[in-house]
Amino acid sequence: MRHWVFGAALVAALGVVPLVTSSEFWLTFFLMALLFALLGQSWNVLGGYGGQFSFGHALFFGLGAYATGILQVRHGVPAWPAAIAAIAIAAAVGAALGALVFRYRLRGSYFALVTLAFAEVARILVASFDYTGSGFGILIALAPGAGNFQFADRRVFYWLAWALVCLGCLVALWLERSRFGARLIAIRENEAAAQALGIDPLRTKTLALALSGAIAGVAGVLYMQIFLFADSHIAFGPTMSVEALLAPIIGGLGTAFGPLLGAILLHALGELARHATGGAPGLNLVLYGVLLIVMLRFLPDGITGLARRRARG
């Protein structure tokens, strides 16, 4: 119960950030943290609650970003319908990928490798065709206006991201209190036992991957609308996949507020490291690697897990 209160307090505090500070730096800092919290929550649905560790969540993030961009730029689809279509595409690809890999009972490191491979193939394909922007990426023309899903005032994006993170936390809380979530968690804990109790693992995991893909797609769409640009390295690159899994692992796997907590800590650390090193490129990945090893060695259930152990005494 206490972490629930803590989580709600954290969410509430983030909601008032734009009212307390007008600093562009801090607003961007927290906006990015919220964006990656959303991506982390997407990974958490499948990895934290379902126990299926994906190394290729950039695939869904990239699909969200690219699909909305391409629909607007190449086909003249208005921004909002394009966003909804992009999220649906990310969910559909999640369902298709799930139906494929889970049918062949790929688990553990095999599942991680296959998802990584799919994300890398997507990155290379996207960079190979003019239709998908090849080496340049996708650029949406600047046209501020609510109808275009573009807001000159960054606070609007901030509150939108905040509301979506709240929605993500509600999805996680729903998983903890629903039959679908109970089934997903049962599969994580012991797939054979879950099957013996009448749970269809293929169906449950596929639905979880579709849900996870949809949430990552939302994050991708939001990223695209904020920056109006993405290229294959940003959207489909392994860095994005690592960001997706690191936030929930740091914050607490299979907890509703873990990804949010993790994303904020991760971005604070990343920012500090950038100041300390003078912004050497690629160094954040080294930091992430070290952090991942330290977390898995000493705090496998994340900060939330540590707090729980303390609470139990």
Next chain:
Amino acid sequence: MLEAEGIVKRFGGLVAVAGASLRVGRGEIVALIGPNGAGKTTLFSIVSGFETPDEGSVRFDGAEIAGLPPHAIAARGLVRTFQIVQPFAGLSVRENIAVGAHLHEASRRRALAAAEEVAARVGLADRLDQPAQALTIAGRKRLELARALATRPKLLLLDEVMAGLNPTEIDAIVAVVRAIRDSGITILLIEHVMEAVTRLAERVYVLSQGRIIAEGPPASVIANPAVIEAYLGHGAAARLEGASHA
């Protein structure tokens, strides 16, 4: 209720089950016994859908179920437990049992309430909020039973729920199993604890080297020379006979 006919299962060159047949009628408690490696658990896995038989048919409530996936068989009301207990270790006892209850209960609140009722039936009522991994072996066996029971099965397959328990714990489980049957659930159990078999089962099948070698009430099956030989080796029945006359 359950009819398995001519089941054959090969693993490579090894024939684990070699044409075994058995029937379980509604409301019965039937035991499946046999020496280690006889193929009992393999037969259970086939009936519950975890393995597909190479030959033979399994009918449950008149419908063929061989080849169906385990979750589909469980949904029809045929649910197994595991010899090596498989708790959802990270979850509480209540949450473990609720997973079973969710098979026919969509509401979380009602599934949790059902879990409490089932826990009371198997004697886990005071352990509801403990993590499953904190339970003793006897507790885990009860949990295994409780989860299966919470799915509201018609036929329960119990795989050695008494192995590793002390005599007091066995007494308690025997009473629980009998109460489950009296509530209208048919039971097929694999058991090594012969005392429990004789107290519980109305009929016993003896499986040896993948074949059913004897069937009948516990007392007559235990006295059957073929059964004694299966357990103690060739010629054992004659030697025992000779010893009792000397």
